[in-house]
Amino acid sequence: MTAHMEISLDVNGERVEAHVLPRLNLADFLREHLRLTGTHVGCEHGVCGACTVRVNGEIVRSCLMLAVQSHGASVETIEGLSDSGEIADLQAAFRDRNALQCGFCTPAMLMAAQDLLKQQADPDRERIREHLSGNYCRCTGYQAIIDAIETTARRRMGRKP
Amino acid sequence: MKASAFSYARATSVVNALELLAAHGDKAKVLSGGQSLMPAMNLRLISPELIVDIGEIAELRGIGVRGDVLRIGALTRHVDLLRSPEIAAHAPLLKEAVAHIAHPAIRNRGTLGGSLAHADPASELPACMVALNATIVVSGQAGERRIAAEDFFTGIYETALSAQELLIAVELPVAQKNSKHFFHEFARRHGDYAIAGLAAQAIVQRDVFTDLRMTFFAVGDRPVLAKAARKLVNVALTPAVLSDASTALGDELDPQEDHQASASMRRHLAKVLLARCASALLGRPDLNAGGPV
Numbered sequence: 001m002t003a004h005m006e007i008s009l010d011v012n013g014e015r016v017e018a019h020v021l022p023r024l025n026l027a028d029f030l031r032e033h034l035r036l037t038g039t040h041v042g043c044e045h046g047v048c049g050a051c052t053v054r055v056n057g058e059i060v061r062s063c064l065m066l067a068v069q070s071h072g073a074s075v076e077t078i079e080g081l082s083d084s085g086e087i088a089d090l091q092a093a094f095r096d097r098n099a100l101q102c103g104f105c106t107p108a109m110l111m112a113a114q115d116l117l118k119q120q121a122d123p124d125r126e127r128i129r130e131h132l133s134g135n136y137c138r139c140t141g142y143q144a145i146i147d148a149i150e151t152t153a154r155r156r157m158g159r160k161p
Numbered sequence: 162m163k164a165s166a167f168s169y170a171r172a173t174s175v176v177n178a179l180e181l182l183a184a185h186g187d188k189a190k191v192l193s194g195g196q197s198l199m200p201a202m203n204l205r206l207i208s209p210e211l212i213v214d215i216g217e218i219a220e221l222r223g224i225g226v227r228g229d230v231l232r233i234g235a236l237t238r239h240v241d242l243l244r245s246p247e248i249a250a251h252a253p254l255l256k257e258a259v260a261h262i263a264h265p266a267i268r269n270r271g272t273l274g275g276s277l278a279h280a281d282p283a284s285e286l287p288a289c290m291v292a293l294n295a296t297i298v299v300s301g302q303a304g305e306r307r308i309a310a311e312d313f314f315t316g317i318y319e320t321a322l323s324a325q326e327l328l329i330a331v332e333l334p335v336a337q338k339n340s341k342h343f344f345h346e347f348a349r350r351h352g353d354y355a356i357a358g359l360a361a362q363a364i365v366q367r368d369v370f371t372d373l374r375m376t377f378f379a380v381g382d383r384p385v386l387a388k389a390a391r392k393l394v395n396v397a398l399t400p401a402v403l404s405d406a407s408t409a410l411g412d413e414l415d416p417q418e419d420h421q422a423s424a425s426m427r428r429h430l431a432k433v434l435l436a437r438c439a440s441a442l443l444g445r446p447d448l449n450a451g452g453p454v
Contacts, residue, residue: 002166002167002168005169021166022166022167022168022169022212023163023164023165023166023167025163025164025199025203028163044162044163044203045199045200045203045204046196046199046200046267049264049266052266058240058269059265059266059269060266060269060270061196061266061267061270063199063203064195064196064199064200064203064267064270065195065199065270066169066192066195066199066212066214068169068171068214069192069195069214069216112265112266115265116265130351131265133264133350133351133352134263134264134265134266134267134352135264
């Protein structure tokens with residue numbers, strides 16, 4: 001029964017069919033089978049947050065989910081969010097504020113930040129910190145990341161009539 | 162690391178899951194949200210031969226109120242508890258506690274049943290179940306067993322659940338009109354494992370506790386329903402009474418030592434929590450020797 005299993009899911013809006021081993025986690029499936037390497041693998045036990053993706057619209061740790069568990073689901077990766085333009089302003093704010101250095105944590109930071117901004121249009125800095133508490137950054141010291149998210153939130157509010 | 166190889170079965174119903182567990186016994190492991198099981202497998206702390214994925218079993222979902230009993234399905238995720246109006250109305254302690262569990266991405270997958278069956282002594286939900294006097298509903302081939310939360314947790318990662326049984330739901334008495342709750346935990350960082358925590362459910366009448374269930378966590382091998390809290394019930398609470406209860410609590414607890422804290426630090430923090438809880442629930446700032454929450 002350790003044989004390959006058939007899965008069918010949506011990844012960034014495209015239908016994907018694949019045969020995978022049960023032990024394969026979603027992060028490795030995205031990276032190695034689909035070549036979507038924007039999803040990063042850090043600690044592989046749910047601590048660093050670098051592998052954050054959206055499953056059925058909600059952020060999850062893709063290292064703590066088996067590829068077979070994503071059967072029938074809709075998965076969105078940083079490539080999807082980036083290509084659709086959904087987070088273009090957030091990405092620009094990260095760049096402008098130097099909210100990244102090595103960039104390893106950045107795709108997942110953007111994922112988590114966008115998740116927060118979808119739930120709450122005008123979060124204060126404490127709330128931003130709390131929502132990002134499961135995402136490690138070893139370069140920036142977080143201040144610039146919080147700044148970039150706060151700036152994006154304000155700009156988005158300003159655009160509303 | 163990556164998990165070692167295993168077989169995988171997607172259970173289609175509780176009956177189907179129980180058949181799989183009966184056939185494979187302790188070589189199988191139940192996969193719910195996977196937020197504790199997957200790290201353990203990735204770290205090769207455990208290598209089950211078979212994973213029984215219960216994630217698609219619809220009958221294990223849902224939150225419902227019948228009479229004065231709140232029933233919560235095992236597959237209810239932490240985020241569902243956080244957003245549920247039924248939980249906010251009938252078990253507000255749970256809502257408050259869930260905000261302390263890990264981080265948003267974890268809360269989107271982790272489940273109530275998974276957390277209870279895993280029985281990490283530092284977990285919030287097992288302590289809440291004991292504080293709320295919950296009944297854990299367990300299903301096996303021989304039928305259903307109903308176990309008081311107090312008797313369910315038997316040690317570090319140990320419960321009354323056998324390898325052939327499945328935790329299917331919990332049942333809680335709905336909060337009464339004059340019931341109050343308190344939740345607080347000390348952790349290095351929001352979302353980290355608690356160093357010491359307290360979940361409490363009380364009934365207060367005319368500024369006196371008529372019932373007080375204080376359940377401490379991360380200070381023993383399982384959630385500890387403090388006997389010392391009885392000293393605070395049906396008495397006019399004075400600093401002397403509180404001090405007496407605090408001493409009794411210190412004697413009662415047997416905290417473990419680890420890289421986060423020594424046993425004496427945990428004992429101290431538990432006493433601080435006791436004082437803060439009594440003070441907060443009675444609205445008596447004069448009782449709080451440990452400073453503001």
